[in-house]
Amino acid sequence: MTVLSLRDLRLCRGPRPILNGVSLEVARGELVAIMGSSGSGKTTILRAIAGLETFDSGRITIDDVGLAGGGAQPATLRALRRKVGMVFQFHCLFEHLPAITNVTLAPVHAHGVSPADAERRARELLKAFGVEHRADALPRNLSGGEAQRVAIARALAVDPPVLLMDEPTASLDPERRSELGALLRGLLQQGRTLVIATHDEDFAREWATRVVRVKDGVLG
Amino acid sequence: MRRLTLFLPFLCAVSAVSALYVVAAAAPQEVFRWAGDPEGGAPFVQADPARPEELVGFDVEIASLFARGLGRKPEFLNIEFKSIVQSIMRGDAEIGMSGIEDSPTRRTTLAVTLPYYEFREVLSVRDADAQTLTSLASLRGKRVGTLVDTLAYEILLRAEKEYGLQAVSYEDDVHPYSDLVVGRVDAVLLDNVLAERRHRNMRGFTVQPATIAIGHYVGVLAPANAATRDRLNDVLRGAMRDGTLERIFTKWSVWNADQPALFAKVLAGEFVPPYVVNTELQMIPSAASIPIWDATRRYLPSLLRASAVTIVLSCLSMALAVAIGVCIATGRVYGNRLARIALTAYVELIRGTPILLQLFVLYYGLAAAIRLPAFVAALLGLALNYAAYESEIYRGALEAVSVGQLEAARTLGLSEGQVLRLIRGPQAFRLALAPMTNDFVAMLKDSSLVSVLTVLELTKQTQIFATNLGSWVIPGLLCAGLYLAMSLPLAALARRLEKQWKAAPQ
Numbered sequence: 045m046t047v048l049s050l051r052d053l054r055l056c057r058g059p060r061p062i063l064n065g066v067s068l069e070v071a072r073g074e075l076v077a078i079m080g081s082s083g084s085g086k087t088t089i090l091r092a093i094a095g096l097e098t099f100d101s102g103r104i105t106i107d108d109v110g111l112a113g114g115g116a117q118p119a120t121l122r123a124l125r126r127k128v129g130m131v132f133q134f135h136c137l138f139e140h141l142p143a144i145t146n147v148t149l150a151p152v153h154a155h156g157v158s159p160a161d162a163e164r165r166a167r168e169l170l171k172a173f174g175v176e177h178r179a180d181a182l183p184r185n186l187s188g189g190e191a192q193r194v195a196i197a198r199a200l201a202v203d204p205p206v207l208l209m210d211e212p213t214a215s216l217d218p219e220r221r222s223e224l225g226a227l228l229r230g231l232l233q234q235g236r237t238l239v240i241a242t243h244d245e246d247f248a249r250e251w252a253t254r255v256v257r258v259k260d261g262v263l264g
Numbered sequence: 265m266r267r268l269t270l271f272l273p274f275l276c277a278v279s280a281v282s283a284l285y286v287v288a289a290a291a292p293q294e295v296f297r298w299a300g301d302p303e304g305g306a307p308f309v310q311a312d313p314a315r316p317e318e319l320v321g322f323d324v325e326i327a328s329l330f331a332r333g334l335g336r337k338p339e340f341l342n343i344e345f346k347s348i349v350q351s352i353m354r355g356d357a358e359i360g361m362s363g364i365e366d367s368p369t370r371r372t373t374l375a376v377t378l379p380y381y382e383f384r385e386v387l388s389v390r391d392a393d394a395q396t397l398t399s400l401a402s403l404r405g406k407r408v409g410t411l412v413d414t415l416a417y418e419i420l421l422r423a424e425k426e427y428g429l430q431a432v433s434y435e436d437d438v439h440p441y442s443d444l445v446v447g448r449v450d451a452v453l454l455d456n457v458l459a460e461r462r463h464r465n466m467r468g469f470t471v472q473p474a475t476i477a478i479g480h481y482v483g484v485l486a487p488a489n490a491a492t493r494d495r496l497n498d499v500l501r502g503a504m505r506d507g508t509l510e511r512i513f514t515k516w517s518v519w520n521a522d523q524p525a526l527f528a529k530v531l532a533g534e535f536v537p538p539y540v541v542n543t544e545l546q547m548i549p550s551a552a553s554i555p556i557w558d559a560t561r562r563y564l565p566s567l568l569r570a571s572a573v574t575i576v577l578s579c580l581s582m583a584l585a586v587a588i589g590v591c592i593a594t595g596r597v598y599g600n601r602l603a604r605i606a607l608t609a610y611v612e613l614i615r616g617t618p619i620l621l622q623l624f625v626l627y628y629g630l631a632a633a634i635r636l637p638a639f640v641a642a643l644l645g646l647a648l649n650y651a652a653y654e655s656e657i658y659r660g661a662l663e664a665v666s667v668g669q670l671e672a673a674r675t676l677g678l679s680e681g682q683v684l685r686l687i688r689g690p691q692a693f694r695l696a697l698a699p700m701t702n703d704f705v706a707m708l709k710d711s712s713l714v715s716v717l718t719v720l721e722l723t724k725q726t727q728i729f730a731t732n733l734g735s736w737v738i739p740g741l742l743c744a745g746l747y748l749a750m751s752l753p754l755a756a757l758a759r760r761l762e763k764q765w766k767a768a769p770q
Contacts, residue, residue, distance in 0.1 A: 121674075134668060
């Protein structure tokens with residue numbers, strides 16, 4: 045069953061084409077690794093799916109929400125964003141809030157979940173990812189691995205069907221990479237769909253269910 | 265030999281030039297430098313309307329008289345009225361003359377010339393009140409304006425206690441009368457020279473005939489110049505005797521029957537008191553004549569009250585400035601083009617013009633349309649001015665929050681308003697805290713500018729104290745101590761907040 049579908053995405057920045065007709069179908073329970081060299085457009089694809097990049101033409105569909113090229117209304121963008129969680133390469137945890145509040149922010153303020161329920165769910169997530177003891181720490185006091193787990197918990201707090209991760213292994217040592225792989229596999233087993241952008245060949249081969257390559261803005 | 269003859273003319277030229285230098289160096293002794301404030305205007309000292317680079321006025325003519333008497337050339341030094349005494353003490357000029365009032369303090373701390381003009385303190389009231397408001401006693405519960413640091417102000421301070429009126433201090437002698445006409449004050453107590461001058465070109469008020477007090481204009485010199493003062497007194501006596509002073513005062517339309525009586529007393533060598541108050545008011549003795557610690561104890565309560573005005577005014581103004589500044593900054597970052605242009609124009613207008621001018625426009629300029637009470641005008645003036653600077657701090661701080669933080673918030677499904685309120689605003693606030701504290705401390709001191717709007721705050725009260733004491737040392741130290749007592753805890757609080765936000769809360 046297709047959860048995420050990209051149809052002929054095109055995007056130019058000035059005269060330079062960034063995405064040159066990208067199409068991709070991702071089924072539920074897949075972990076798709078988009079690979080390519082720096083500047084090949086793999087991060088841009090993730091950003092387009094997260095509603096952060098306005099594309100010129102084409103269409104993105106997640107579940108029942110569709111987004112066409114050429115800009116969208118804020119309401120459509122918000123609807124799309126509720127379907128995806130995004131983990132940035134540098135995590136981008138909210139610097140002024142402790143880990144737990146980073147995780148409860150979206151449920152409470154964007155989804156109307158009660159603070160008590162949101163906190164219970166947040167602690168469950170942090171516990172599942174092994175960082176419950178860091179719940180009250182500020183982001184600047186977390187290690188790279190801890191910050192990444194908190195960022196994943198934050199992205200999953202509102203239970204989106206699709207999770208996007210940009211360069212998830214970039215700042216991890218080999219041991220932490222396997223732990224991350226195992227964690228992602230666990231998410232797949234729960235029925236989530238993952239799309240990651242990476243240039244880590246070994247990680248992709250070991251943990252992804254499918255690898256696609258992007259070159260000059262086209263998927264090979 | 266030939267060489268020497270060639271050299272000789274050169275040597276002569278050098279000697280001639282050196283001699284010129286010696287003459288030039290000696291020249292300042294030929295100058296009689298006197299200090300005054302042309303802002304005081306006619307008939308004292310004012311720029312000649314026909315030739316603005318030249319000064320006219322009876323003080324100008326008396327200064328010329330003095331210079332002639334000493335065989336020197338008068339040279340004018342432009343000094344703000346309230347700084348004339350300090351300037352004389354420093355030696356910037358030999359004598360200060362600008363309608364300066366005789367007082368016990370000045371007689372104690374300075375070398376004061378003989379009184380050369382006698383004035384009367386008179387009340388001015390609106391035409392409609394001319395029949396009812398005729399004396400200080402009739403002004404119970406009323407607001408009475410005057411020039412700060414004058415005999416009239418001293419009288420009003422006593423009358424506050426005695427008759428329950430409220431003294432309002434002005435920095436100049438024009439606005440008391442304009443405020444009287446528009447109804448901000450109910451009466452003005454000033455000398456008859458100032459009252460009559462204003463009455464000639466302003467309608468709507470009546471100068472009451474009753475004399476509240478009698479005072480005198482004098483020239484002031486540093487105590488070390490007592491010898492010069494004695495020579496100037498001789499010049500004055502001569503000018504009283506031969507009718508020169510009468511001619512000068514007649515020319516400036518201030519000659520009256522009081523002057524021959526004063527001249528007769530002076531020429532007869534009788535004692536002329538600095539002033540005589542024609543009411544039952546008990547004037548406090550000059551602060552200069554009592555021990556300094558007693559004087560300090562006497563002024564401390566009013567300094568503390570003035571500090572309270574300063575701190576309350578600063579806190580309220582800053583709170584308002586922060587609120588307006590946040591709105592301006594948000595509008596400039598998020599608003600449409602029109603809003604951005606309008607807000608940028610506001611910020612540039614406020615930053616590009618002096619705050620003193622803004623305060624004047626707000627209080628006096630708008631008085632015809634909207635008559636703001638002095639405290640409100642001061643509060644608004646400071647707040648509107650600081651809002652412009654605050655908004656630039658906040659705009660910078662908002663733009664300094666990294667794009668990654670904003671995108672992370674957007675991907676979570678937060679609206680732009682929520683992103684601003686929950687993420688961008690709080691992070692920007694932390695960045696803005698240090699410059700904000702800095703501005704608050706600056707505001708504490710800038711609040712002294714509002715004394716031009718008759719608000720009596722710490723700096724103004726210190727100045728009054730210093731004038732009465734005839735010295736700035738103790739008042740200056742007290743004033744500095746009080747400002748520090750306000751600003752240091754503030755700086756400490758800000759440092760604690762910053763530290764708290766930087767430290768890990770675990």
